[in-house]
Amino acid sequence: MTEGTIVRAMSGTYTVRTGAGTLVCKPRGKFRLDGVTPLVGDRVLLNGATVWELLPRLNVFARPPVANVELIALLASRAIPVTDPYVLDLMIANAEHKGCAIVVIVTKIDLEPADELYEVYTRAGFDVVCVSAVTGTGLAELRLAIDGKLTVFAGDSGVGKSSVLNALSELNLAVGSVSRKLGRGRHTTRHTELFELPALDSGKPTYVIDTAGFSKFQVDGLTPDEVADAFRELERFSGQCRFADCKHVHEPGCAVTDAVERGEIPRSRHASYSRMLEAAQFRQSHKYD
Numbered sequence: 543m544t545e546g547t548i549v550r551a552m553s554g555t556y557t558v559r560t561g562a563g564t565l566v567c568k569p570r571g572k573f574r575l576d577g578v579t580p581l582v583g584d585r586v587l588l589n590g591a592t593v594w595e596l597l598p599r600l601n602v603f604a605r606p607p608v609a610n611v612e613l614i615a616l617l618a619s620r621a622i623p624v625t626d627p628y629v630l631d632l633m634i635a636n637a638e639h640k641g642c643a644i645v646v647i648v649t650k651i652d653l654e655p656a657d658e659l660y661e662v663y664t665r666a667g668f669d670v671v672c673v674s675a676v677t678g679t680g681l682a683e684l685r686l687a688i689d690g691k692l693t694v695f696a697g698d699s700g701v702g703k704s705s706v707l708n709a710l711s712e713l714n715l716a717v718g719s720v721s722r723k724l725g726r727g728r729h730t731t732r733h734t735e736l737f738e739l740p741a742l743d744s745g746k747p748t749y750v751i752d753t754a755g756f757s758k759f760q761v762d763g764l765t766p767d768e769v770a771d772a773f774r775e776l777e778r779f780s781g782q783c784r785f786a787d788c789k790h791v792h793e794p795g796c797a798v799t800d801a802v803e804r805g806e807i808p809r810s811r812h813a814s815y816s817r818m819l820e821a822a823q824f825r826q827s828h829k830y831d
């Protein structure tokens with residue numbers, strides 16, 4: 543049997559990329575009987591032109607429907623549309639919870655340098671790449687950051703996802719087909735598709751998915767404990783609070799709020815944490831309503 547990756551799923555037909563090329567396949571009947579839906583990103587075994595078996599998944603998202611996401615690229619901007627930090631932090635917390643690696647991409651820096659965004663997210667412990675699709679600044683760095691991985695690009699409509707992806711694929715003219723596909727706007731259609739970027743040296747294929755916007759990106763309702771775990775910069779301090787069950791919002795002797803006061807934890811991140819925690823506590827207390 544041949545191993546491959548599903549790069550496109552439409553009307554029960556799967557396009558599978560294998561070492562020997564790309565095949566259009568039908569799923570084995572067993573999947574439907576078992577209530578299993580093969581997804582874009584799934585590693586599969588093919589029997590001829592039939593998707594025969596799914597290999598174990600790293601993770602799975604319902605929106606966009608995709609498996610095996612290795613990296614989530616969260617795009618943010620200080621130019622229009624100005625990114626709401628809470629919405630960005632919600633996406634970040636969700637990605638942390640799913641165990642995906644995260645890169646924050648600050649877009650449109652030719653219009654707004656957005657040093658503050660760079661500062662806040664670097665200080666919080668994330669990789670941050672500042673780019674301009676117009677001048678090309680930062681694109682080579684971003685290309686390296688996503689190399690050999692399957693990356694979902696998420697961010698507000700208009701933040702520059704498609705522009706950045708177009709600019710990336712044209713960095714290496716060896717694969718014009720990707721940019722043609724992207725350029726035609728096929729990524730805006732309703733089916734989910736992995737685009738393969740022209741290879742660098744690593745040999746491993748680099749796949750990207752362009753989501754239609756934050757609203758289309760799955761966010762799970764985290765529990766209060768999960769919210770605390772999803773803010774990585776809290777961990778350094780949370781063990782030093784006076785109370786073992788400190789929630790790091792108003793408690794006396796809280797090492798986290800002290801760190802916020804000292805500027806070691808960005809204020810906007812702590813504000814997002816508090817708001818997300820409150821929402822999670824509300825969900826928990828109304829669970830049985």
Ligand SMILES: Nc1nc2c(ncn2[C@@H]2O[C@H](COP(=O)(O)OP(=O)(O)O)[C@@H](O)[C@H]2O)c(=O)[nH]1
Pocket residue numbers: 649650651652653673674675676677697698699700701702703704705706
């Ligand atoms: N000045 C400037 N404009 C950009 C940049 N990236 C995207 N844009 C513009 O922002 C608008 C939205 O971009 P688009 O890629 O469609 O955003 P998407 O909705 O996230 O895919 C378009 O008018 C782009 O030309 C950039 O780096 N600099």
Ligand SMILES: [Mg+2]
Pocket residue numbers: 703704705752
């Ligand atoms: Mg777009």
Ligand SMILES: [Zn+2]
Pocket residue numbers: 780783784788789790791793795796797798799
């Ligand atoms: Zn605390």
